[in-house]
Amino acid sequence: MTADCVFCRIVSGEIPGDFVFQDHEMVAFRDIHPVASTHILLVPREHIGSVQDLKSGDEEFIGRLILRAKALAEQEGVAERGYRLVLNCGVYGGQIVPHLHLHLIGGRKLGDSLG
Numbered sequence: 001m002t003a004d005c006v007f008c009r010i011v012s013g014e015i016p017g018d019f020v021f022q023d024h025e026m027v028a029f030r031d032i033h034p035v036a037s038t039h040i041l042l043v044p045r046e047h048i049g050s051v052q053d054l055k056s057g058d059e060e061f062i063g064r065l066i067l068r069a070k071a072l073a074e075q076e077g078v079a080e081r082g083y084r085l086v087l088n089c090g091v092y093g094g095q096i097v098p099h100l101h102l103h104l105i106g107g108r109k110l111g112d113s114l115g
């Protein structure tokens with residue numbers, strides 16, 4: 001728990017989140033500013049700053065995070081038409097919240113541009 005981290009505060013329950021999944025190692029909640037009808041953030045309970053802070057041993061966790069995104073896409077009914085998974089990393093990558101999170105975005109045809 002990092003006291004000034006907004007996602008740590010959501011994980012701990014200090015700030016409310018619209019949760020769609022929780023287990024011992026991750027939570028998933030709806031983005032406060034959704035860019036599509038489904039916009040979910042999958043977040044490790046542990047404070048990991050970004051992809052740059054991942055280390056050897058985290059491979060299976062990251063695999064489970066992606067598989068959970070797949071399951072949530074199916075639960076949301078967006079899997080068949082397709083969806084986007086996004087991991088922004090660092091300032092130039094467009095990361096605003098410095099606690100690793102995987103965006104699951106679906107429900108409309110997204111643009112081809114990656115920025």
Ligand code: 5GP
Binds near residue numbers: 096
């Ligand atoms: P980033 O640009 O860091 O990859 O994305 C951060 C995301 O977190 C943004 O889409 C933003 O809307 C979302 N976000 C920021 N603060 C909060 C919050 O307090 N609650 C929720 N649910 N989402 C947040």
Ligand code: ZN
Binds near residue numbers: 002005
């Ligand atoms: Zn944090």
